[in-house]
Amino acid sequence: MMTPRLLGYMITNWNTSKRDGTKWTRWGRQAKPRVLYYFPRYSSNRQHDQYDDFCRVKLMLAHPHRDPNQLRKVNGVEYASYALAAEFCYGNHQHPDDYYGTPNTDERRPDPDQFEREFHEPDLVEEDWLELARQLPDCPPSQEAIDLLGRRDIDIQYDWTPHVGRYADPGIVQGDYWRQQIEQDRLDMDVEDLPLEVRDTLNPEQRIVYDTFVGHFQCGSEEQILLHVDGGGGTGKSYMIKVLSSHLQRLAGDRPSPIWRAAPTGVASHQIMGTTLHSLLRLPVDRAFTELSPADANAIQKKLRDVRYLVIDEKSMLGLRQLSWVDKRLRQVFPGRAADFFGGMSIILVGDFFQLPPVANKPLYFDGPLKDLHEVSGQAAYRAFNHTVFLKKVERQQGDDQAGFRLALEELRGLRLSIESWKLLSQRVQAKLSQCEVDKFDTTLRIYSKKARVNEYNYDHLVRLKQPAIQVMAKNIGNGADKATSEQAGNLAGQFPARGSTHTPREARLLSWDVRVYTEAVPTYSIVRHYGSQVTEHHGGQDGDGSV
Incomplete structure (x- = not known):
């Protein structure tokens, strides 16, 4: 049984955070004093109904015991309450400071005149277990x-x-499974072969982008195109990319596709049947940008040998520093046009700046002062884009019955939600739906x-x-x-x-x-x-x- 004096000594002088007692270590001489926190902490006011519990804790910290009821017995005399036993203890015993407080002494509080008075909402009274749970590690x-x-x-x-x-595969046992998979499924940019009539389903703004690049490829022009395509959710950006890629692929004939699709993240690249920018150009993830070795540069040159157009989707997630890396990498891969932005390759930046911003990176439209050289060069590359096409027609929600919903989405995008749209969206809050309607969403994304x-x-x-x-x-x-x-x-x-x-x-x-x-x-x-x-x-x- 550990005595209170030994308990105080252990708490003050030893690090007991390890579960294994053999791994406990003594605090160093230079260690800062430790702050003890007791929970729960009862009131030391003799008039308070918690005072008896306060005295019980004081006795527990000062007197060895095997049962709490033993604490009411002091010097062979059993008292009717912990408070009476503690009063006798205070007058006849000397104990080291247990840092739990002194009876009938208010805790130190700041001078009321020292601080400006502020209005605060009254605190909610929580159960003890809720307060304790809030102090546990954030797991x-x-x-x-x-x-x-x-x-x-x-x-x-x-x-x-x-x-x-x-589902065992012999290749896994033999250790050459991935080599076999790479040989069987070589990376290419081929998409579904769509008939030419599909281009007639494009709206006028989509058709401008389509005609620009199809015409550019057909005439064999070497002029670089740097184009923005902006549009909110549901305006058919991915569909336009798919149709354009399919028909450029058809025009290339037996040669590889002249268009490559990429995005900042794997999910976004999968949506357009492309790759990530990091895997395509071997961009760094969490380290400094460096030039490619000759072997790595040659590998990317081989991959992009027939590519003339690079589609970068979800441009809102692309930062100035990343755009600078794309520019520098393509200049290295295409040394013949290293003086041009992106090595002379035509770039289509697609996305919506009202959507997800880049992580730990300044957005492309940032116009404040810059100190990072990569961000400065990225801003120069971004400003080289001199044409923009806005996709305004929402293709995903069609019909007059969806007109209100389309309007609400457009207002949310511009942070100007009207009362009518708010009422419409409020009707679809889960709390207002029947259980039958809620169950319909069990399998939704x-x-x-x-x-x-x-x-x-x-x-x-x-x-x-x-x-x-x-x-x-x-x-x-x-x-x-x-x-x-x-x-x-x-x-x-x-x-x-x-x-x-x-x-x-x-x-x-x-x-x-x-x-x-x-x-x-x-x-x-x-x-x-x-x-x-x-x-x-x-x-x-x-x-x-x-x-x-």
């Missing part, structure tokens, strides 16, 4: 809950034997601003399935791969939960695994096979480009 409960998947009774009792080797919310939703969904789950562990290759964060590994997790398969009709079966290879460039790979889902294809319209 999302959802992540802890996700880690429990795979350790529940239903997970442990499930027979996982039938799943072993079900959800967008969350925090990864913790994504984890929470995925966890709740897996729990509702009432199916066994297992934690899929990534196979890490290379020094430091096991310590690489998800961000360093291209958003691949070191582990994630997947549910086991059942053999009911139309039941989805999931097999997923990651191979995380950690080198200086952190190349990463991921395979996901998903069986049993319906696939619906949309052809010839601007509402969808073949979606799942």
